[in-house]
Amino acid sequence: MLDPRLFRTELDIVVPQLARRGFVFNRAAYSGLEARRKDIQVKTQDLQNERNSRSKAIGQAKAKGEDIAPLMAQVQHLGDQLKAAEAEWSDIQTEMAALMEGIPNILDPAVPDGKDEVANIEIHRWGGPPTFAFEPQDHVDLGAKLGMNFELGAKIAGSRFVVLTGVLARLQRALIQLMLDTHTSAHGYSEVYVPFLVNADSLRGTGQLPKFAADLFKTHGDPSLYLIPTAEVPVTNIVRDVIIDAKELPLKFACHSPCFRSEAGAYGRDVRGMIRQHQFEKIEIVQIVKPEESAQAHEELTRHAETILEKLELPYRRMLLCAGDTGFSASKTYDLEVWLPGQNAYREISSCSNFKDFQARRLQARWRNPDTGKPELVHTLNGSGLAVGRTLIAIMENYQQTDGLIRIPTALQPYLGGLKTIG
RNA sequence: GGAGAGCUGGCUGAGCGGUCGAAAGCGGCGGUCUUGAAAACCGUUGAAGGUUUAUCCCUUCCUGGGGUUCGAAUCCCUAGCUCUCCGCCA
Known part of the structure; x- marks a missing residue:
């Protein structure tokens, strides 16, 4: 939520800002x-x-x-x-x-104009798409003989669900371990496990409600709980209605969780494979910081996510999202896109956003500023570090070999008992 | 699932239907003292909103919601949460 006083006193400035998103006030x-x-x-x-x-x-x-x-x-x-x-x-x-x-966040001045992903700006890219002496397969074909079973997922739950067995299940667990270990030991995050079902207040706090109810799975109890679409929701709500001591900041949390999305608006998109599922694993990194530190924190947090991709030697690029592509609550967002040979394209694997005080105002998440002695809103940030399912398929597709085996990146081998290839 | 007790400011904890935003203590902040620090002592210290150049002033907030009353932290109903005992369970 934006500051109501902004609308009373700076209406002439705010309205054109919102118009950049195509939001008509x-x-x-x-x-x-x-x-x-x-x-x-x-x-x-x-x-x-x-x-x-x-x-x-x-x-x-x-x-x-x-x-x-x-x-x-x-x-x-x-x-x-x-x-x-x-x-x-x-x-x-x-x-x-x-x-x-219902009013979205004000965009950071650095956010470029544009109405959709075509106008996003590439900031940099790391690594190059691998070249193959053969026609590379996508993860669905590669996974068929390794224990990636979409028919089983459909039988048990429905479309857009998958069952992973054997070495792929283990690979997913190894990725979770590597990501959490890196963020906690090298990047200074505290590991946290949180409820995967949350109440409406929590969703309102981070901005998923009331506007995006259609994207959520809702339970039938009274009161109803919702399956989390991302760990951002429960983790950021840790600071809801809290006045944080200045000495405690920044707060940095790393959280592994499943994510549940109804993908109501995605019929017909990415129907094949694990790209777009109703349920997927993700490591979320969240920071709660002093307002003047959020811009730098955003750069650092994005680097933390990029570090995982680099450790796994996965080619990627960083995109600065344009006005029309930036999410409702975000002021500025970088997407990290990993190269997927099976699609011959870069695909989103992480989204790192600075929400500034937009979520904090809804959450009433504050810190006591020693300079003023008053409680003031904090800034919140989060990013995927990374989406585990998409990381799994990126490894499968990028590391497939002529012999049909899939190479395990060096950094991941210790988490798989030294295993160098699978297949 | 059954029975009972409770929920008050940053924390602990008093509070008779009226002068209660709320005693006291802790913590925080400022000061005295001290070479410095600690201790001691003195003072001060909730949040949100309205009006205002500002001060003043006003409103709301004692877990959420509803009710009784001229008037509610206090009485009633309801929801949530916490604790204790029993049952069950991983």
Whole structure:
């Protein structure tokens, strides 16, 4: 959520900023609502003040043993008026909150214009796509004889599910280990396990609700819980409603979790293989930082994700997302795209975002600034480090050999008991 | 799953339906003292919002929601959470 004061005082600056995303802000509707809010708030508070002072007078009169009947007569109609005013104020607040919750974050000045991924800017690339003396297979064909079974996934659950058995299951576990070890020992993150089912408040805090309910799996209990679409949700919500001591910052968490996405808007896209599943494993890295440190933290966090790709010797490129491609809550996002020979394309394997104070305001996640002595909003960041399923298929596709075997990258071998190839 | 107890500021913990944003202690901040530090002593110290150039002032917040009342931290209902005992279970 953006600062409501921004809309009251800097409307001329904010509206064009939002327009960069293609977000049309209805100024007239907002101004009308804001005027009504101001009016009813003052009216309600005046009535509350009157009730308080009159009630106090009754209390004092009673204490002195005076007759309170005339005073009581004076407040007779106050109650109804107040109730009506409070109801109206509450309605307007709800309406205003809904309006504000639907507004995306302000983009960082560095974010380029553009409406879709075509306008994203390549920042750099690392490694080159491998050359093959044969026609490389994709992970579906490679996986068929190694224990990657989509039919089984479909039988047990449905489409967009997979069963991994044997060496591929072990490879996935090894990747999780390598990623967590690297982030905790070399990058300074604390390892954390969190609930994989979360409540609506948590999803609202990170911005998935109310706008993106269609992408979530919801359970039927009361109250309903949601399967997490990313560990970002439970991990970032660690600091919801907390005032953090300045000495504790930055907070850095690394979290392994499954992620569940209904992919409601993705029918027909990436139907083949493990690229787009309803369930996948991911290592998420999250940072909670002082506002002035978030830009640098964003660069560092992205490097932490890139380090994993480099350790695994996977060719990738870093993209700066354009205005239209940057997510609702993010101010600036780098996507890391890994080379997939089976698709002959770079595909997203990590998304690293700086949310600035957008999530923090929804979360009421604050720190006490020693300079002002006041609680102020923190900045939140997160990135995948990395999506494990896509890393698995990147290794399979990039390291396939003429002999049909798949080479295990050197850094990963210790996690597989020294295994150098599979297949 | 059954029975009971509780939820108050950064933390611990008092709180009679009225003058309670809330005693006290701890912690934090400022000061006195000290070569410096500690201790001791003194003072100060919640958050959000409205109005305002600013001060003042006003409103709201004692787990969430609803109710009773002129007036609710206090009474009632409800949800959530925590703790204790029993049952069950990994």
